[in-house]
Structure formats: C-alpha cells, structure tokens
Amino acid sequence: MDQEREQYNFDFHKENAQIVRDSESVNIKIGDFAGPLDLLLFLIKQEQANIFDIPIARITEKYLEYIRLMTRLDITVATDFLVMAATLIEIKSKMLLPRDPKAVEDEEIDDPRQELVDRLLEYEKFKTAAGMLYERATVEQAVFARGPIESDDNTEVDASVFDILTIFQKIVARHVDEVKMEIEREEISLADMLKTLKRRLFEEKEISLLKFFEEMHSKRELVTAFIAVLEIVRTESVKLMQKVTFGDIILRMSEPPALAGG
C-alpha cells in the first residue's frame, strides 16, 4: 500500500501569469490561477498596491483585462471569475457614489471594499497553508516504505464509502448502453455576440442584462455574452445602469454629447 504512494511533483512557486505559447501545436496555455481571489492577490502584488487600501478602479481594469485576454486565447473563463468581476464593478460604482455627509464617522465600516479585503486575507492564509503542505509532501518524497512482502495481501483493498458508491455506479453503467450521442450546440463567437448585442441595442435602445443573459443556452455562451457586454461598455457609447443594488442592470445607448454651440 505504502509503496503505491504517489508523489507530488509540480512547481508550486511558478510564475502564475506567464503565458506559454507552444509553437508545436495550437495549444496555448496560460498560467492558471487557483481562483479569482488568487488572481486578485496577484494583481494587487503586481500593482504594488496595499491590500488594506485597494485602488479598486485600477485593479478592476487589470482584472477585466486579464479575463478578456483569457477569452481572446479561447480559454473558458470559469463563472466564479465573472462573479468576482461583477463584485469588483459593484464596489467600484459604490466608491464613486457621493458619501452621505452624516455617515462620515462610519466611513471605515462603510468602506465597500471591506468585505473583499476580509475574504482576501482569509484566502491568503489557506494559500500559504497549501504551500506548507506542498513543502511537507516534498520532504516526504525522500522517505520510502518497504517493498511488498509475502504477508501483504494485494487482492484486498481498503475501501471508503465513496469507493462503494463509485463501484456501484460502475456496475450500473455496465448495463446502460453507452452510446449516448451528445449533440454539440454550435458555439457563438465573441464577434458574433458583439454584433448581435450592438444590433439589439440599436433597435431596442435599452436591454435588460438579466433577460439578455437568460437567452444564453450554455455556460460558455453566457461567458461570451458577459465579455461582449464588457467590451461594448468599454468601446461604445453605452451606459450600464442599475436602479437598486443587486437589481437588474440596464444597458443603454448614451445620449450623444451636446456639442458646444450646436
């Protein structure tokens, strides 16, 4: 059993943001972040910002840039990264709101960034703990248990409840016809999504983001739609409006700027 012990071997301290281009194949890898919090910590360090006073506008911009880069490289962006993007945008907009003068003394408590900072600090502890586990596993690689001896009964396994479930599923699967055709839905590209969004916006003037996202058929499409919205806000005269916090967000064409003397 012990001699079956697996060894862990990977570069824990590798440069996260490195983009590796494999010229032999079309395969492009991007240093994967363990999650949105990991990416945020990286950006905060890269920008040499203070975690207790995060420059939200700058970090949000960098964060969205990274997500756009991932999409451009055709990397599926996990929804958790998008949830964080939305959170960042929300915090950013809250910081832009004029402060209630009466609430001046509560300023610290009311800092919209506080919850995020707490989460980042909590997360970083576990990230460090993961590093410690990695070091331990590395040290353990230098110790070997004995080879098999006669009394080891290799036909027996030490089972857990999950093994029982897995085995049960395998047995059931033997009976099920495995020929299940999965109809692959044609995936829509970012360019097509942008075109659709622009046309709709032109025709309807106002689009409910909630409704627009609900029209998407897959997670993948949803991500593309999200990126398209980010793109259009950045490049076109379009405004995002939210009437209540956590409420629906409306995408609206901006009024053309009033020309002086026009």
Place this chain on the structure above:
Amino acid sequence: MESAAEQKTVRTTAELVALVEALIFVADEPLTAKLLSEVLDDDRERVLAAVEELQREYESRESGLQIREIAGGWQLATRTEFHEEIRTFLKTRPSAKLSIASLETLAVIAYKQPVTVPEILEIRGVQSASAIKTLLDKRLIVAKGRKETVGRPMQYGTSKDFLIQFGLKDLSELPSIEDFEDLVQ
C-alpha cells in the same frame, strides 16, 4: 565516468552498509550482488562485504528481522521464532479490507437493500455466493427475512458493523448519486 570514480572513493563502509540496507528494504524482490553493485556503482567485493556486515549486525543485536539469502539475492524478513505472534497480528488487521468481488457485492447490497441473491446476480452479472459468505463472516451484511416471491429467497441488507466500519451514522449518510454528480459536473 570521472565523477562516478570519485564517488566510489568518497563513500565510507558504514555509508555503504546503510545504503545496502535501505535498498534491500525497498526492493520488491531479493536483491542480487550484481544489481546492488550496478545501482550503487561500487565494487562487487565491497558490496558483498557490506551485505555480510549487515547480516552480522542484525544477528548480533538479536533483531526481530534478518537479512536472508534467497534466490541468489538478499531480502529483509522476520525471524522465524516470531511466526506465531505475526500470525496473530495479521489476523487482527482491520476487516474493512475486501476483495473487489466482495466490495462490488457490498455496494449492490448497500444501495439496493433489501436485495436477494438472484437480484444481485442480475445486477453484477456474476455469481456472488462466496462474496456474500465473506460479507456475512465479516458481519458487514445481515439476512433481512425472505422475499414473498417464487422460492422465497433470502434478502440481505447492511449491518450495524457496516455503518461503524464506514463511519456512517445511518444509511442516509451513504453518499448519493447526487453527491457524486455535484463533484463531477
């Protein structure tokens, strides 16, 4: 080649003895002098001397183990005097360990209980009689009365020991297919 030659002279006898001991320990079959001298890149004579030294050490300190020469090589083994105690020990090993056949049968019984032998046969597609006997012996399953059908076959279910051995409070704690799907989605 240069560095290998250097290494030879650097290694002390004590180090060589310790290395030989570690290699014999991790090997899955008796280690020959030839293989040892190849791996350690050391003279066959020095390796042989190291093995002999190791054998003397184990003998002189009246260890529970011995370096045994077998099939042209050496292996680490328990001393014959202790066979009785070792047999007692091997019997006490936790009985949660099961053969794949027993484990499959146990899985079917756990999820389909109460279930009869013909029903298990139908699901597994193989005879499960000896597996059922093992599971009954290990008290992981119990008879749960007869099924009111042709031949009135005995039905089986999991026991209280099953819950204890797999760390479950009750059967509702068995992971469900849904728990698993959550993990592989």
Place this chain on the structure above:
Amino acid sequence: MESAAEQKTVRTTAELVALVEALIFVADEPLTAKLLSEVLDDDRERVLAAVEELQREYESRESGLQIREIAGGWQLATRTEFHEEIRTFLKTRPSAKLSIASLETLAVIAYKQPVTVPEILEIRGVQSASAIKTLLDKRLIVAKGRKETVGRPMQYGTSKDFLIQFGLKDLSELPSIEDFEDLVQ
C-alpha cells in the same frame, strides 16, 4: 488469563524489542501502541519503552532505516539521506501531480474539517468540485457525515493517508492557521 500473565513475565525486554521490530516491519501501515500491546498482550508502557529502545538502536548504528512516528503509530522507513540512490534504483515511478487548486482545497479541508463544499467555495472563491474528487480518489480526504442544515450537504475531513503522505504524527502537528496570518502583508 493464567497463561497470558505467565507470558508477560517470561518475555524479556530484548525479546519484546525484537518482536515490536518484526511487527512494525510486517504491518502495511503505521502500527499504534494500542494494537501492539493488544497483539503482544503486554503493557502499553513496556511496549512504548520497547519502541523507544528500537528507535535508539536504529539511530546509534546509523542504519539506512528509521523507526518514525506517523499517523498515530510507528513505521519502518528509509532515511531521507538516501533518497537519490533509492530513486535511481526504483527508477522513479511516474509522479502524480497535485494541482495548486487541489492543494488549496486540501488546506481548507485540513484546517476547517468537517467542512462542506459550499463552505470551501466561500473561502476559495471558486468551485472546488473537481479538486475534491481528486482528493477523494487519492484517499487524502474522506466523507465525514452530513451536516444538519438545508440540503444536508456532505462534510469532508482528512484521512489517515493524508497524515502518512504529509508525514504528520497527527492533525495537531499542523501549524496553526493563524500562524500564516503573520506572513500575509
């Protein structure tokens, strides 16, 4: 009972040490003091003294092996110094990679156990299902019953294999999670 009592007085310390050595060698996982004293029908204190004596013996003769305390028991294993030669000999088996995501998830489970999937998500900010699946497959974590809350989610904790593979005597040997706070700028 009579014969057991007799046996206790008959066995010399040297014999006990040798027996303990043989049993630790035969066992396929770390052997606890409890199991040793049960199998040998000898006092826990005498067994503990025998293990300590054995540890000293291995150290003093600069053996290639060591008696190490791990996962609440003792195990015979090679000394770290020889890992290079051993790996050359074993021809370095393919190494399984544990991703950063899996290591992070394992860290959360180790420190927060018993912990549910949604609780892990809250700390890591990312779905951890596939990492949990990997950790279950590698037997580093186990299901620890359901949490009595909405949906009765499955809870997870670390396994004995976790202690063995990460070289821990028990969970208390893990540094406190608050210690990592100081490292955070």
